[in-house]
Amino acid sequence: xxxxxxxxxxxxxxxxxxxxxxxxxxxGFLLPNQFIDGGVTGISLLVVFTTKIPLSxxxxxxxxxxxxxAFSQISRVFAIKTFIAIIGLSVVLALVNFxxxxxxxxxxxxxxxxxxxxxxxxxxxxxxxxxxxxxLALYIGRQVESSIGDLILIFNAIIFLCAAFILGIEPALxxxxxxx
Numbered sequence: 001x002x003x004x005x006x007x008x009x010x011x012x013x014x015x016x017x018x019x020x021x022x023x024x025x026x027x028g029f030l031l032p033n034q035f036i037d038g039g040v041t042g043i044s045l046l047v048v049f050t051t052k053i054p055l056s057x058x059x060x061x062x063x064x065x066x067x068x069x070a071f072s073q074i075s076r077v078f079a080i081k082t083f084i085a086i087i088g089l090s091v092v093l094a095l096v097n098f099x100x101x102x103x104x105x106x107x108x109x110x111x112x113x114x115x116x117x118x119x120x121x122x123x124x125x126x127x128x129x130x131x132x133x134x135x136l137a138l139y140i141g142r143q144v145e146s147s148i149g150d151l152i153l154i155f156n157a158i159i160f161l162c163a164a165f166i167l168g169i170e171p172a173l174x175x176x177x178x179x180x
Contacts, residue, residue: 014126015081019088020096022119022130027098029112031055033105036163036175037116038156039133040066046159046166056094060086066132073139081128082135089130105174113178 026045030037036045044058063086071079102108123130137151156179164172 011081011126014122015085015128016088018119018122018124018126018130019085019092020119021115021122022089023092023096024098025112025115025117025119026055026093027096028101029108029115030178032100033103033108033112034167034171035108035112035178036159036167036171037113038152038159038179039131041116041131042156042159042163042175042179046163050166054094056090059093060090063132066135069132069139070135073142074135078127081126082130085123085126085128085130106177109174109177113180116178 034049036042040062047058048055067083120130133155137148140151141148160172160176
């Protein structure tokens with residue numbers, strides 16, 4: 001087996017594992033307890049809680065402009081992997097039932113964040129992302145003298161501020177803990 005084939009299999013493995021980990025964090029912890037995360041996922045969750053549009057649709061729809069940005073400004077291979085990863089995440093969210101693990105707020109924040117964060121990290125290790133704000137931060141980071149982490153932090157601060165108004169202060173604070 002060639003090195004390229006081995007690398008592609010490894011990439012697919014990490015992305016699939018990331019999709020399932022993130023989905024478990026979302027459906028087993030965050031979604032049933034009205035906690036959010038940052039980025040497109042957080043925006044999608046806020047919209048779910050206010051409109052009841054399915055999360056699987058929102059994750060895909062809100063990420064589309066960022067995938068287009070990645071395709072034109074970052075890398076076509078990265079954009080294609082990200083597109084496939086986000087479709088995979090949407091499909092798993094729509095079709096796979098995960099049990100609700102707990103209603104304890106601290107455990108939700110810790111373990112929901114752990115599984116979601118692990119999913120994001122595994123997907124990055126596979127050469128993709130599961131959230132378009134990371135793409136936006138990569139793009140803006142090339143344009144201005146600011147780190148990607150700083151830009152993501154600014155985006156997420158705005159999202160958590162909106163969550164405080166929509167969900168209340170306590171869920172927003174627990175959601176910040178989830179993000180951390």
